[in-house]
Amino acid sequence: MTARPEGVREKQADRRARTRSALLESAARGFSTYGYGNVALERVAAEAGYTRGALYHLFANKEELALAVVKWVEETWNAEVGAPAAEEADPVDALLVMARGHAIYCRRDVARVMRALSVEFSGQDHAVGRALTEVIQRLATACAGRIAAAQESGAIPPGPPPQEVALAYLGTLEGLMSSLAGHVPHDVELIERAVRGLLGLPPKAYRAEP
Amino acid sequence: MTARPEGVREKQADRRARTRSALLESAARGFSTYGYGNVALERVAAEAGYTRGALYHLFANKEELALAVVKWVEETWNAEVGAPAAEEADPVDALLVMARGHAIYCRRDVARVMRALSVEFSGQDHAVGRALTEVIQRLATACAGRIAAAQESGAIPPGPPPQEVALAYLGTLEGLMSSLAGHVPHDVELIERAVRGLLGLPPKAYRAEP
DNA sequence: AAAGTAACCTACATACATGTCTGTATGTGA
DNA sequence: TCACATACAGACATGTATGTAGGTTACTTT
Numbered sequence: 001m002t003a004r005p006e007g008v009r010e011k012q013a014d015r016r017a018r019t020r021s022a023l024l025e026s027a028a029r030g031f032s033t034y035g036y037g038n039v040a041l042e043r044v045a046a047e048a049g050y051t052r053g054a055l056y057h058l059f060a061n062k063e064e065l066a067l068a069v070v071k072w073v074e075e076t077w078n079a080e081v082g083a084p085a086a087e088e089a090d091p092v093d094a095l096l097v098m099a100r101g102h103a104i105y106c107r108r109d110v111a112r113v114m115r116a117l118s119v120e121f122s123g124q125d126h127a128v129g130r131a132l133t134e135v136i137q138r139l140a141t142a143c144a145g146r147i148a149a150a151q152e153s154g155a156i157p158p159g160p161p162p163q164e165v166a167l168a169y170l171g172t173l174e175g176l177m178s179s180l181a182g183h184v185p186h187d188v189e190l191i192e193r194a195v196r197g198l199l200g201l202p203p204k205a206y207r208a209e210p
Numbered sequence: 211m212t213a214r215p216e217g218v219r220e221k222q223a224d225r226r227a228r229t230r231s232a233l234l235e236s237a238a239r240g241f242s243t244y245g246y247g248n249v250a251l252e253r254v255a256a257e258a259g260y261t262r263g264a265l266y267h268l269f270a271n272k273e274e275l276a277l278a279v280v281k282w283v284e285e286t287w288n289a290e291v292g293a294p295a296a297e298e299a300d301p302v303d304a305l306l307v308m309a310r311g312h313a314i315y316c317r318r319d320v321a322r323v324m325r326a327l328s329v330e331f332s333g334q335d336h337a338v339g340r341a342l343t344e345v346i347q348r349l350a351t352a353c354a355g356r357i358a359a360a361q362e363s364g365a366i367p368p369g370p371p372p373q374e375v376a377l378a379y380l381g382t383l384e385g386l387m388s389s390l391a392g393h394v395p396h397d398v399e400l401i402e403r404a405v406r407g408l409l410g411l412p413p414k415a416y417r418a419e420p
Numbered sequence: 421a422a423a424g425t426a427a428c429c430t431a432c433a434t435a436c437a438t439g440t441c442t443g444t445a446t447g448t449g450a
Numbered sequence: 451t452c453a454c455a456t457a458c459a460g461a462c463a464t465g466t467a468t469g470t471a472g473g474t475t476a477c478t479t480t
Contacts, residue, residue, distance in 0.1 A: 011447070011448090012446095012447060012448075012455090012456065012457080015447090015456095015457075016456085016457075019457080019458090032333070033333035033334070034247075034330070034333060034334070035245055035247060035248075035329060035330045036248075037244075037245060037247045037248040038245075038246075038247040038248075038330060040436085040437060040438090041437075041438075041439095042437080050457095050458070050459090051458070051459050051460075052438090052439090052459085052460090053457085053458050053459045053460070054457070054458050054459080055458095056438095056439070056440085057456085057457065057458065058457090061438080061439070062437095062438075062439090112329075115329060116329050116330075119245060119322075119325060119326050119329045119330075120244070120245045120248060120326075120329075123242070123243035123244060124243075124244070136389075157413065157415075157416060158416050158418070159399075159403070159416050160396040160399055160400060161396070164390070164393055164396045164400065165400065167389045167390055167393070168386050168389065168390050168396075168400040168401075168404065170389060171385045171386045171387070171388055171389025171390060172382050172385055172386050172404055173385070174385045174388075174389070175381045175382055175383070175384045175385010175386055175388065176378050176381045176382050176385060177381070178381055178384075178385065179346075179377045179378065179380055179381025179384070180374070180377055180378050180381060183374055183377070186370040186371070186374045186375075186378075189369070189370055190370060190374065190375065190378040190408060191378075193369070193407045193408050193409075193410065194378070194382055194404045194407050194408050195407070196407050197403045197404050197405070197406050197407015197408060197411075197413065198400060198403050198404050198407060199403075200403065200413045200416065201407075201413070202412050202413065203367065203407065203410045203411070203412065205367075206367060206368050206369050206410065208368070221477085221478095222425090222426060222427075222476090222477060222478075225426090225427070225476090225477085226426085226427075229427080229428090250466080250467060250468090251467075251468075251469095252467080260428075260429090261428075261429055261430080262429090262468085262469090263427090263428050263429045263430075264427070264428050264429080266468095266469070266470080267426090267427065267428065267429095268427090271468080271469070272467095272468075272469090
């Protein structure tokens with residue numbers, strides 16, 4: 001590859017990164033709206049202001065583009081939702097912070113991309129499907145650990161196995177937000193209610209928004 | 211292929227109905243697994259034991275097939291889940307019965323068809339998408355009515371507007387079951403927990419399965 | 421039993437999306 | 451300034467899915 005001495009201006013690299021970002025975001029939006037198989041790469045490229053030539057210059061094929069989108073979404077989600085939750089010392093607080101953060105994150109339409117892709121690939125043996133299940137699996141084990149810790153400390157009552165509760169927790173986040181996306185501010189209130197219920201926690205008193 | 215019982219003379223209408231059912235179920239499975247745009251009608255027909263010729267003889271085109279599938283799923287869902295819930299006099303009981311019934315219903319893979327189709331069509335202006343939103347809307351208003359009644363009677367504490375809670379309720383059913391499908395028996399326990407939480411009800415004591 | 425109709429299959433015409441390839445302009449290092 | 455690399459556009463070849471039209475088998479009616 002080309003050596004990059006520090007201090008030297010990298011105009012080409014900047015340009016490349018900017019184009020790549022634009023294409024990734026357009027692809028995420030396209031997958032969210034139309035699904036992987038239905039969206040034409042010409043549309044993805046056009047919506048970003050390019051042609052398929054640029055797209056194929058930056059990504060080997062449609063599958064690689066989808067994998068890059070998955071990685072990109074996972075990274076932004078971790079930065080905006082996962083990391084703040086990880087700072088919570090208490091496992092129950094971490095789960096609640098994650099749920100609230102997810103509700104906020106889902107106010108953008110790009111968030112539905114994981115759902116759209118998983119619907120299309122969960123049935124088959126496909127690289128994109130595997131990447132998705134790996135992302136979910138990573139999240140689920142992290143959540144299961146917190147749930148197990150909370151059960152052992154007595155912070156939440158006994159219940160189904162942590163791994164199952166974790167899957168239910170993630171599925172609830174996804175499903176609830178896909179039907180409530182944009183319904184500010186009740187999205188946060190309702191996701192918190194559902195999660196508390198899943199964990200076996202009593203309801204909090206309801207305060208109507210001003 | 212299609213062996214008919216000895217001595218029994220099959221009527222054309224029976225034959226047609228049987229073929230139609232087989233194609234509908236195969237289509238539902240195909241849409242669930244691959245999505246609308248990804249599944250090829252040749253596969254749908256072949257999986258039912260026919261060719262595309264039979265399919266196009268019974269359905270005008272792919273869109274009509276999808277609409278028929280939506281109608282068929284709605285009918286079976288109403289028969290197996292909606293009707294038993296409607297027999298409950300108490301609105302909260304009705305919502306809980308519906309949630310449990312949905313968990314049972316979702317143990318079959320066909321149930322994911324609504325989710326698959328809604329992912330693909332919720333963005334556009336398309337006949338299938340409209341049909342789906344109408345189904346959801348009918349369900350949501352029915353649920354919202356029960357939630358409002360329960361709030362007024364004091365059976366559940368105050369909370370967000372019934373229409374929003376109803377949407378959250380349906381989204382939770384869908385999302386939770388798509389991640390927990392087949393996880394017997396915790397699917398029922400967890401869906402009930404989530405719904406109780408959404409409605410603001412306190413948790414029930416947990417009894418581990420024998 | 422013959423004629424007619426419905427169920428179903430096979431072959432084809434068409435459209436469209438992917439991926440590849442070539443061309444062009446602009447940036448970059450020597 | 452020259453040689454080369456990179457970013458991107460546009461055309462083409464290929465595969466595949468839809469929809470249609472014509473034919474064959476199975477049932478129905480007279």
